Amino acid sequence: MTTPVSGIPGTPGGYVVFGPLANCTLDVCPIEWSVYKYRPSIAANSVFIALFAISISIHAFLGFRWRQWNFMTLMIFGCLVEIGGYAGRLVLYNNPFSFGGFMDQIVLITIAPPALFYWIFIPLDIVCLILQAAGGAISVVSSGGSQTGVDIAMTGLGLQVGGLFFFSALFVDYVARYVRKKPSSPLGTRMRVFLGFLGAAILLIFTRCVYRCYELSKGYVDSNLITDQGLFIGLEGVLVVIASFCLCIGHPGLIFGRDEPKAISLHTFDESTNVESTN
Known part of the structure; x- marks a missing residue:
């Protein structure tokens, strides 16, 4: 079986390897003809x-x-x-x-x-x-x-x-x-x-x-x-x-x-954490 030119949509025998009209399957086309290979x-x-x-x-x-x-x-x-x-x-x-x-x-x-x-x-x-x-x-x-x-x-x-x-x-x-x-x-x-x-x-x-x-x-x-x-x-x-x-x-x-407060910073978060820990 002839190897197709890289990237072309068709192969010998009328098989299409890539695109909406692709009709290749593993039964008739080698895996090497697919995009991923x-x-x-x-x-x-x-x-x-x-x-x-x-x-x-x-x-x-x-x-x-x-x-x-x-x-x-x-x-x-x-x-x-x-x-x-x-x-x-x-x-x-x-x-x-x-x-x-x-x-x-x-x-x-x-x-x-x-x-x-x-x-x-x-x-x-x-x-x-x-x-x-x-x-x-x-x-x-x-x-x-x-x-x-x-x-x-x-x-x-x-x-x-x-x-x-x-x-x-x-x-x-x-x-x-x-x-x-x-x-x-x-x-x-x-x-x-x-x-x-x-x-x-x-x-x-x-x-x-x-x-x-x-x-x-x-x-x-x-x-x-x-x-x-x-x-x-x-x-x-x-x-x-x-x-x-x-x-x-x-x-x-x-x-x-x-x-879900609208704004928060590292400073305000750490301050609130420190206050809670001291109470």
Whole structure:
């Protein structure tokens, strides 16, 4: 059987390997002709679906406990989108040439992480989501052959990386300034847990976004990373799952409690903690 030229939509014999009209199956086409050139792991993707489902349960419980309705809703939404994406990868196990399964997972898994950080530069995150979704939609309409769709999605990912980097710099600067100016009033345990796990989640999502930017920089078909399943599992699935559980441990309810005050600082939180401890 003749190997097709990389990235073309058709093969000898009239088989279409990629796009809405794809009619290849593993019975008539080799796995090497598919975009990923591998069958997504049932075990890995099923584990990710289960872990995100567990994360949903935990965030629902904590959301009701602390009355953090907005945070709970966005976390649950983000995890549901991740589950939808990994369900698409299970479809690709049965048929690696399924265009619907491919676009389902490439769009949903790409846009899900921004929804996990609703309080971080909300306008920028909205723009990132719109760009990534628009890029995926253009790719669907063009049967995956539009470089414009890839470029738009890349712009969304790039903005997300830049936004997270800028936020992280401000985050570190604020904490460092506070610690230097208030050496006699160290951070309380709750604040340390919150800031520590929030910082870890941001770092994990930042690393994931850098990986996805590089992965998609050569498009959906010609990227040398898109065919590496181990790298995808490690730098996409594992990092985002850990980030979702980091936000369970470092939940905003630890700091904001059930009353959801409009504004709070490290200084006011520590002062209230010290007052309570002396009474």
